[in-house]
Amino acid sequence: MTIRFSVNGEERSVEADESMPLLWALRDLLGLRGAKYGCGIAACGVCTVHLDGSAVRSCVLPLSAVEGKRVTTVEGLGGNHPLQRAWVDEQVPQCGYCQPGQIMQAAALLASNPNPTREQVREAMNSVLCRCGTYLRIESAVRRAAEVMRNKEASHD
Numbered sequence: 001m002t003i004r005f006s007v008n009g010e011e012r013s014v015e016a017d018e019s020m021p022l023l024w025a026l027r028d029l030l031g032l033r034g035a036k037y038g039c040g041i042a043a044c045g046v047c048t049v050h051l052d053g054s055a056v057r058s059c060v061l062p063l064s065a066v067e068g069k070r071v072t073t074v075e076g077l078g079g080n081h082p083l084q085r086a087w088v089d090e091q092v093p094q095c096g097y098c099q100p101g102q103i104m105q106a107a108a109l110l111a112s113n114p115n116p117t118r119e120q121v122r123e124a125m126n127s128v129l130c131r132c133g134t135y136l137r138i139e140s141a142v143r144r145a146a147e148v149m150r151n152k153e154a155s156h157d
């Protein structure tokens with residue numbers, strides 16, 4: 001069947017079974033390889049994308065739940081997002097595999113809480129697993145990006 005949804009601001013459609021997980025459609029049908037496959041059971045978070053602005057695990061989200069909605073992948077951040085710059089400045093990635101999921105989880109956190117405490121960052125980010133143990137650098141990068149975003153916001157007031 002044809003399933004339509006928006007991806008990174010563009011209307012897209014895929015021909016697929018409605019039970020196909022979103023991750024498969026993004027990677028294999030739409031060529032967006034930023035979100036990664038890890039566990040396939042919603043346990044690791046490397047496949048995290050946004051659905052209508054909330055972080056979701058695309059490996060277990062069927063296309064039927066996405067019809068008519070707004071999906072944002074790490075490609076949709078554009079490469080110059082404050083989080084992506086903070087990731088570079090704090091030299092966060094090691095092997096890099098988990099990082100798209102980490103960044104999308106962080107983006108959802110900052111959209112709902114622009115000034116998270118260290119504990120809130122830790123709590124929000126804990127569920128995205130990093131085998132390389134980059135957690136402390138992730139924490140610093142999220143807080144750095146949050147500050148940049150707040151300052152930018154204040155300069156527009």
Ligand code: FES
Nearest residue numbers: 038039042045059
């Ligand atoms: S691949 Fe989706 S949570 Fe692990």
Ligand code: FES
Nearest residue numbers: 095096130131132
């Ligand atoms: S950087 Fe290697 S798994 Fe996170």
